Amino acid sequence: MKVALFGAGRIGKVHAASIRMDPRSELVAVTDVMADAAEALAKEHGIATRSADEILGDNSIDAILIASSTNTHSDLIEAGVKAGKAIFCEKPIDLSLDRALKVREIAATHDRPIMMGFNRRFDPNFAALKSALDAGDVGDGELLSVTSYDPAPPPVSYIKVSGGLFRDMMIHDFDMCAFLFGMPKSVMAHGACLVDPEIGAAGDIDTGVVVLTYADGRIATIRNSRRAPYGYDQRVEVLGSKGTIEVRNQTENTVVTTTEAGAVSAKPVYFFLERYMRAYAIEWAAFVDACVDGKGVPATVQDGVNALALAEAANRSLSEGRPVDVTSDMTGA
């Protein structure tokens, strides 16, 4: 299966490595608006850089992997659909729910796999929690709690084009809630700027708490902060009718040192690439499964729309200071 890569940045490089690791897929071309980045990645993999149009027009290329900047995602999905390619696209589909809903329409007509890069679904820890939950290990789920802190905020220049905390960062956690509990009925968002006043000046928050309530009474809570100086804090916990199941943090190592100062064990791993290294490889293999073996994609365009709908509802809730109904947002009305 021949694959072309759009985007030679940090996440593009990760995907390039995953493509190489899976014996069923082969990276054959790369393109990026930053010509230097594309050249460097192409050279490392012994392949050529090509233009987007060349890639889309080359019938020998089976699939495109969209890891370019967010504002290009929806256009590239649509172009990929027209060109008949299998498509793997990084989250989010778009910053606008309206636009994402249009992409969903177009995608519905496509007969090749389209998969969204919600990498956390493929993390072995979260996947094990999901399996245990579905198997009823803790009975019926009741309260879901997602903790998700980045080690440090991105540059304010990035914040300004990111779409805001809910669409840029918490979108992963919205997807986690949808993955584990399905779509909620209502969203209540709280937020503040506690980490860096410049983030506030840019019109965003750096600290957010969102509560999702479900039609059947279940409740999910998401906590986000742009700063946890000890590392990448990623935990999920579910209280069910029979018990609690949690995913704890992945730590740098298993060393424990006990002295008069206490028992010191390792911090969580600091960086998301390190934390989700295995998840990225498993995620790619799932896409290849869909392309080669005809399996269903485990993260659909609808999943992308759902997460975005929750992010938009959170934005509205925060600005209006009241709970916001999800269904109406989702239909774009």
Add this chain to the structure above:
Amino acid sequence: MKVALFGAGRIGKVHAASIRMDPRSELVAVTDVMADAAEALAKEHGIATRSADEILGDNSIDAILIASSTNTHSDLIEAGVKAGKAIFCEKPIDLSLDRALKVREIAATHDRPIMMGFNRRFDPNFAALKSALDAGDVGDGELLSVTSYDPAPPPVSYIKVSGGLFRDMMIHDFDMCAFLFGMPKSVMAHGACLVDPEIGAAGDIDTGVVVLTYADGRIATIRNSRRAPYGYDQRVEVLGSKGTIEVRNQTENTVVTTTEAGAVSAKPVYFFLERYMRAYAIEWAAFVDACVDGKGVPATVQDGVNALALAEAANRSLSEGRPVDVTSDMTGA
């Protein structure tokens, strides 16, 4: 210091043991509307049962400990004030915030210690977290999360007179938030009946999530459930600007068994008396410190009013489906 006990039920017995353990205090009388219970406890301690009036009128008695049913608390505090006694009273002051505010007025005129029984403040784990937080070990607090699940719901007959989940159960967690973060600006409550439909039929919820937002942007989240079949789940976690500090559960023992089934360690202790055994003794010693050594009481009538104000705000938020401002509730307006 001679002490009389109002209420010979479960919590009364715990306090009686604490009184005996502290060499500076002596239990001299007990009273209870259930004469049998009073007799039994009196016999065990080699003392006499007496009527409430006799106790209040006996000048040799320095302090009263109110552990009778909630609906008697405010009357007994007022009677104790009139009789010039030092007063230790179980939470809550009253189910009505208005009434509690009147008690506060009367208490303000009293020159003897009045202390509210917020036992968790005295738990060595939470106390250590509070000290570390105040010492700046994790920098400035930003996000507070309180998890508080009972192992099993009380009888529905109790639920009916309890004042509801927020005033009966979450009041401890409201006090914990006030203890650690101070009084919030706004309360948003979510709730459902997921454990036992009879609790819902009685007009209460058994599962609740409340978000407190602070004027300076800090956010606290409380999760309550009446059922966690594995035990008494009591955790607190604070994200600060420099890190995270948590109190984890206290477990039955330190045994870990690792077999093909995984690594099994002990559950949290099942019962609140077991969990807070040490806290009750430390709490009583703090009250004796106030009476004997003139130290300030570490849990005041105002603290009792505060927790109740948060509970009332939560009730209103739940019924109206919107965030409720705390300040106006607190003044009773």
Add this chain to the structure above:
Amino acid sequence: MKVALFGAGRIGKVHAASIRMDPRSELVAVTDVMADAAEALAKEHGIATRSADEILGDNSIDAILIASSTNTHSDLIEAGVKAGKAIFCEKPIDLSLDRALKVREIAATHDRPIMMGFNRRFDPNFAALKSALDAGDVGDGELLSVTSYDPAPPPVSYIKVSGGLFRDMMIHDFDMCAFLFGMPKSVMAHGACLVDPEIGAAGDIDTGVVVLTYADGRIATIRNSRRAPYGYDQRVEVLGSKGTIEVRNQTENTVVTTTEAGAVSAKPVYFFLERYMRAYAIEWAAFVDACVDGKGVPATVQDGVNALALAEAANRSLSEGRPVDVTSDMTGA
């Protein structure tokens, strides 16, 4: 049940508190060669100091608790037997195995309970491990590992009269091995003076490793150090045919602080009284059970002889640099 206490030192005070806590036993007299210590403890408990002879001659006293210095233990046991008292004696019976064997002979003729104070058997953690092991939770036991470090060495003056590390400190661990695995066939001891050269100058070691081998092939390892600056390190681990079971350390609290410096949790509790607080109360209740309800004592004179036999074998192994057979030592030949 009326009890007299021999020895008003640190451990005597602990036992006095246990006696008071159990409603079935009453402390009626105390004696100590240090008159001041005896007076102080007597005053605290509102009782009288009496001479040893008075105590032994008073028929109203049912039991004696021997918590005086080691060199008095065997004489007092013999005197107690003659006086017809139930006897609770702190470990060890004596520093000499020969003498202990004579005590065993005399004890065999006694029709009242005699119990040795191997407090660790009553620790809820070790007791839970023992139960799980006996229940076959990890199959047949194969490898036993006991880690036992004191926070800091005692004064050298104490070391000089202690009987040495094996008889003074490791004797608890020898008993733990006997408790969990029974008596071994052979003892191999290694030791060094790494903590304080004055301990070496006094003819003792401060660091010891002993391997016990059993007739059926099982192997136990004991590690001792007089110094673990972080607290009282007391762990036991058993590999069985189906898995591993461990008792981990009891920590000061359940607080975990995670910052750039790592995740810091509490140290083990520092002091043996704190670590075994609950064990002492349970231990005393077991003795009262034996006296009052006729139950068997869970730590017999033979258990005391066994632990001492292992300590003597370890001494011989260390000095001769070879494994020493246990059976011949035990018979005193």
Add this chain to the structure above:
Amino acid sequence: MKVALFGAGRIGKVHAASIRMDPRSELVAVTDVMADAAEALAKEHGIATRSADEILGDNSIDAILIASSTNTHSDLIEAGVKAGKAIFCEKPIDLSLDRALKVREIAATHDRPIMMGFNRRFDPNFAALKSALDAGDVGDGELLSVTSYDPAPPPVSYIKVSGGLFRDMMIHDFDMCAFLFGMPKSVMAHGACLVDPEIGAAGDIDTGVVVLTYADGRIATIRNSRRAPYGYDQRVEVLGSKGTIEVRNQTENTVVTTTEAGAVSAKPVYFFLERYMRAYAIEWAAFVDACVDGKGVPATVQDGVNALALAEAANRSLSEGRPVDVTSDMTGA
């Protein structure tokens, strides 16, 4: 750097993957007495199978990686030295210490890197412990304890040619002790056959405990079992003058499920390849560093001789039932 691989078995495949992952090294040939295995691995990597002689005679090949059966190691090292190749060799050098000492002599004349595959030295956990120990984080090391259990015994047919538990399995732990504490003065070995009587019938043990004593009084303890049904149990713990440092097990995931049955967390990973996956890649990079950048090899032929000397001393100690001096064994006298 062009590399040829001797041995296309399980461990050969692991090394082949490491070679591919390091951009500085290239696998160009493979050989194995099992032609099918060699063909399969060659095909997967798009290379050719060649005979040992062809490989050794091909001057374009810079390095050989010896992952063939143990009895070929010493011959291949000698042949590699003669052919002027850089050499990476799996442990052990040989089953005979005498032979290993001869290899050491020949190796001493070689001007290309020779490195022994003691993979655990490269595990990030053990490497972090070593760094912390060297940095004095726990003061001076005093007691070292290595726990090393395989999940299940290998086939008895393998046991028969393995050289026995000490040379086949514990050799890794001997190297760990030498890595952390240096070479000891004396070895005392205990062993039994508790897992499978057929292992005993084959003249070997399946359970072993060895105590190493050092000239300066430090003591190391190694526990081995061929069976820990819950996985690959690999822990190291050091008591130093200022505290304890441990490497705990690496677990399958970070999920914890708490129900009435207790808190269940994941088992240690089951298989050594999974446990040491990262270590193998780091190990290979260290060898390439030595070949390409002229850095010293972090696991020398002398390290291989040392581990073997300890294994031989353990064998003698076990058969003679007494401690055995190491120095004389090491010199082969």
